[in-house]
Amino acid sequence: MILRILNSYCPYQVLVVCAVLAGEHLYQPPQAIADLPFENPTPAWHENITPVSDRESGLRPLEPASICSDNECQPRGTLFQWSYGTSFSGGPDLDEPLATDRPDFTEASSTVGRGVVQLELGYTYIYDDDGTASSKSHSLPEPLLRYGILADWLEFRLGWNYSSDQLAQLNDISGSEDLYLGFKIGLTPQEGILPEMAVIPQMTVPTGSDQFTAGEVLPGLNWIYSWEINDFISTGGSTQFNRAIDEVTTNAFTEWAQSWTVSYTLTEKVGAYTEWFAFFPQSAETAKPEYYFNGGFTYLINNNVQWDIRAGVGLNEAADDYFVGTGISIRFL
The missing domain is CATH 2.40.160.40 (monomeric porin ompg)
Incomplete structure (x- = not known):
């Protein structure tokens, strides 16, 4: 948003200067991120999800129309x-x-x-x-x-x-x-x-x-x-x-x-x-x-x-x- 505003108000000749100023404004040190008002960026509900394999879910990979091994393919x-x-x-x-x-x-x-x-x-x-x-x-x-x-x-x-x-x-x-x-x-x-x-x-x-x-x-x-x-x-x-x-x-x-x-x-x-x-x-x-x-x-x-x-x-x-x-x-x- 800040880049869009600066780009609309800064003349072409000072575009580089505007970009530098915007970069300094957007930059947040690691400590600042750590001070954000939540301890874990990952939502709590995500912790209760257990990955499910393809076999457990009943999914089957598509079978190819040919056999390929050692860079050679044979038709089915x-x-x-x-x-x-x-x-x-x-x-x-x-x-x-x-x-x-x-x-x-x-x-x-x-x-x-x-x-x-x-x-x-x-x-x-x-x-x-x-x-x-x-x-x-x-x-x-x-x-x-x-x-x-x-x-x-x-x-x-x-x-x-x-x-x-x-x-x-x-x-x-x-x-x-x-x-x-x-x-x-x-x-x-x-x-x-x-x-x-x-x-x-x-x-x-x-x-x-x-x-x-x-x-x-x-x-x-x-x-x-x-x-x-x-x-x-x-x-x-x-x-x-x-x-x-x-x-x-x-x-x-x-x-x-x-x-x-x-x-x-x-x-x-x-x-x-x-x-x-x-x-x-x-x-x-x-x-x-x-x-x-x-x-x-x-x-x-x-x-x-x-x-x-x-x-x-x-x-x-x-x-x-x-x-x-x-x-x-x-x-x-």
């Missing part, structure tokens, strides 16, 4: 972690062989990684005889395009297929199936007995031929989980539900699917698996539950190319009698 591999902290693990490892969704029914619980393209192709022959009529089906090329976008834990999925059905005493039916779209989200890495998990929001859109299209969008959700037991064996499963159409009445219903698979590492290049899976229609008018058992082998040509074969049988009357197939998967880094 999964969306979540089982343990509290900032040490992230899991997710795709591009130095290891590719992890494919085929040839078994259970999808892989990991994503391909950001910027990575993985193409999986195959052929399946299916035979069924219900005692009154038989059918033979050819399914190809079963392409599934997987592309990592935005983060290592997110991939875009695009699938399409062409099918040919040979029905006894009837004309053959062939054409394209509805387009498949989805996103795979890597949820958690494996940590001890806690599984590696992923979830796939998915749907088919009515783009197929008249004989094979559902005529409407059929959404669904697929939850995948797996455990690596040791270097030889791993296991996992999937639980999913999808909107489906009854082939006889054309009415919609919900179809649940459950699977469980066991994978074996036989050599550095050869792997095998055995698997059970089933379909459970809910509120369907004519569709019945179907149960299957299948197995197969994989051969790793190199870290980015894998060839596979598989075969399976139906376990009840409503299921197809058997199927066989082969395929190849290629990863582009």
Whole structure:
């Protein structure tokens, strides 16, 4: 306040002198401060406050989107972690062989990684005889395009297929199936007995031929989980539900699917698996539950190319009698 008054009344030529006078007026020696009419400048109520740590208050520091150590940062591999902290693990490892969704029914619980393209192709022959009529089906090329976008834990999925059905005493039916779209989200890495998990929001859109299209969008959700037991064996499963159409009445219903698979590492290049899976229609008018058992082998040509074969049988009357197939998967880094 005194400086403001002096500045308004002192000419520019004597501004320095005014500042010196103001400084002398404002200066208070330490003894003068000690003589102020209170003993402790800190208010008395402040003495009763006990500092509270972040953990006691329930606060959690924001987890970073990447791991940084030794001046190097790595992106987060999964969306979540089982343990509290900032040490992230899991997710795709591009130095290891590719992890494919085929040839078994259970999808892989990991994503391909950001910027990575993985193409999986195959052929399946299916035979069924219900005692009154038989059918033979050819399914190809079963392409599934997987592309990592935005983060290592997110991939875009695009699938399409062409099918040919040979029905006894009837004309053959062939054409394209509805387009498949989805996103795979890597949820958690494996940590001890806690599984590696992923979830796939998915749907088919009515783009197929008249004989094979559902005529409407059929959404669904697929939850995948797996455990690596040791270097030889791993296991996992999937639980999913999808909107489906009854082939006889054309009415919609919900179809649940459950699977469980066991994978074996036989050599550095050869792997095998055995698997059970089933379909459970809910509120369907004519569709019945179907149960299957299948197995197969994989051969790793190199870290980015894998060839596979598989075969399976139906376990009840409503299921197809058997199927066989082969395929190849290629990863582009």
